[in-house]
Amino acid sequence: xxxxxxxxxxxxxxxxxxxxxxxxxxxxxxxxxxxxxxxxxxxxxxxxxxxxxxxxxxxxxxxxxxxxxxxxxxxxxxxxxxxxxxxxxxxxxxxxxxxxxxxxxxxxxxxxxxxxxxxxxxxxxxxxxxxxxxxxxxxxxxxxxxxxxxxxxxxxxxxxxxxxxxxxxxxxxxxxxxxxxxxxxxxxxxxxxxxxxxxxxxxxxxxxxxxxxxxxxxxxxxxxxxxxxxxxxxxxxxxxxxxxxxxxxxxxxxxxxxxxxxxxxxxxxxxxxx
Numbered sequence: 001x002x003x004x005x006x007x008x009x010x011x012x013x014x015x016x017x018x019x020x021x022x023x024x025x026x027x028x029x030x031x032x033x034x035x036x037x038x039x040x041x042x043x044x045x046x047x048x049x050x051x052x053x054x055x056x057x058x059x060x061x062x063x064x065x066x067x068x069x070x071x072x073x074x075x076x077x078x079x080x081x082x083x084x085x086x087x088x089x090x091x092x093x094x095x096x097x098x099x100x101x102x103x104x105x106x107x108x109x110x111x112x113x114x115x116x117x118x119x120x121x122x123x124x125x126x127x128x129x130x131x132x133x134x135x136x137x138x139x140x141x142x143x144x145x146x147x148x149x150x151x152x153x154x155x156x157x158x159x160x161x162x163x164x165x166x167x168x169x170x171x172x173x174x175x176x177x178x179x180x181x182x183x184x185x186x187x188x189x190x191x192x193x194x195x196x197x198x199x200x201x202x203x204x205x206x207x208x209x210x211x212x213x214x215x216x217x218x219x220x221x222x223x224x225x226x227x228x229x230x231x232x233x234x235x236x237x238x239x240x241x242x243x244x245x246x247x248x249x250x251x252x253x254x255x256x257x258x259x260x261x262x263x264x265x266x267x268x269x270x271x272x273x274x
Contacts, residue, residue, distance in 0.1 A: 007048060008037070014046035018054035025054070031068040032113075032125035033057050033075070035136060038181055041205060098134040098142075098156045098177050105149040106131075120144050134177045138209030140254070142179055147214060154196050154274050157185075173199060182206030182257075188266075196269040202227065206263075207256030216249040216273040225263025230254045249273060 014036075015022040025044075028034050034053050036044040046054075053075065060071045106116055113131075117124040122141055129136045130145075137145075139153075146153045157176040173186035182203035189197040202225070211233065220229070221244040229237040231251050238258065239245060247253065249269065257263040 008045040009047075009051070011036075011044045011046070014044075014051060014054065017051055018058060020054070020058060028054070028057060028068075029125055030123060031072075032123075032128050033068060033071060035125050035129040038136070098179055099131040100134075101156050102127075102145060102149070103131040105151070109149065116145075116148065120148055130179070135179055135181075137179055138207075139180050139183060140208045140210035140212040143212035143214060147212075152214070152273050154272055180206075180209075192272075194271055196267075196272045196274040198267045198269075198274070199223075200263075200265040200267050202257040202263040202265070204257060204260055204262070208254045211252040211254040213252045214249050214273045216269050216271050218247060218249050218267065218269045218274075220245045220268075221266040223264040223266055225257060225259035225261060227263050227265060228256050228258045 009017065011022050011025055015025050018025070025034070029036070029044075034050060034057065036046045036050055039045055056075060057071055060066045060074055064074075066074060106113070109116075113124045113127050117127045120127075120141065121144070122137070126136060126141075127145075142153050142156070146156055168188060168190065173188060174190065176185040176187070178184060183206050184201040186199040186201070187197070188199055189195065211230065220227075220239070222239045222241050224241055226241075227239050229239065229245055231237070231247055231253050233252060237245055
């Protein structure tokens with residue numbers, strides 16, 4: 001994830017600096033050539049690394065006459081963080097493990113990026129970015145991908161490791177890889193347990209960005225802030241500090257932070273199917 005001091009450019013400014021039009025940037029994104037970060041409100045944000053990549057794309061297209069597929073291959077060959085790089089291994093960078101596990105599951109299933117993306121209802125470039133960086137998708141999409149491959153989000157995050165920590169002190173929670181902007185998930189209990197016990201910290205405006213469902217039952221308790229839950233698309237619950245909600249996980253559920261500051265939740269799923 002980019003550091004707090006990283007400069008981010010809006011699409012119009014990035015296009016100007018790269019010497020192309022904004023519509024060209026959007027086209028390259030649909031072709032999987034570049035995938036910018038997204039702000040909490042969903043706006044594209046380009047870093048200096050993205051700008052360097054944009055200029056290489058432009059050069060490959062203008063000087064070499066390469067098509068999008070060939071440009072993608074050329075860029076991957078130049079990328080020090082591609083699949084063949086030891087520095088990008090899950091052991092040296094655990095924050096990449098979600099994407100690595102998804103790629104492994106996709107390869108084992110004999111599926112292409114395009115096939116999985118189409119089946120799940122996202123664009124291939126988003127799935128490609130998730131596999132490379134473990135970032136860039138909503139909680140709902142992550143759940144849908146986990147269900148598609150017959151696993152759980154907790155398993156993808158490495159939560160179900162053999163080692164069990166019976167005691168977790170305040171402030172010593174291990175974080176999931178941050179796949180979704182504005183959503184921090186902290187483990188309140190570790191190991192292969194019968195419950196998923198999490199502390200969710202939601203930035204202002206953070207949400208599931210869609211509804212999802214899975215097996216089990218879940219309990220949510222609001223520690224601070226305010227959160228809205230929507231069950232089965234037509235049942236709305238506005239929860240404040242001290243409020244709790246219990247529901248069957250097979251019901252389609254969506255949520256969003258309705259507070260102008262952080263919202264913190266205690267969230268328990270059983271069995272561990274999150």
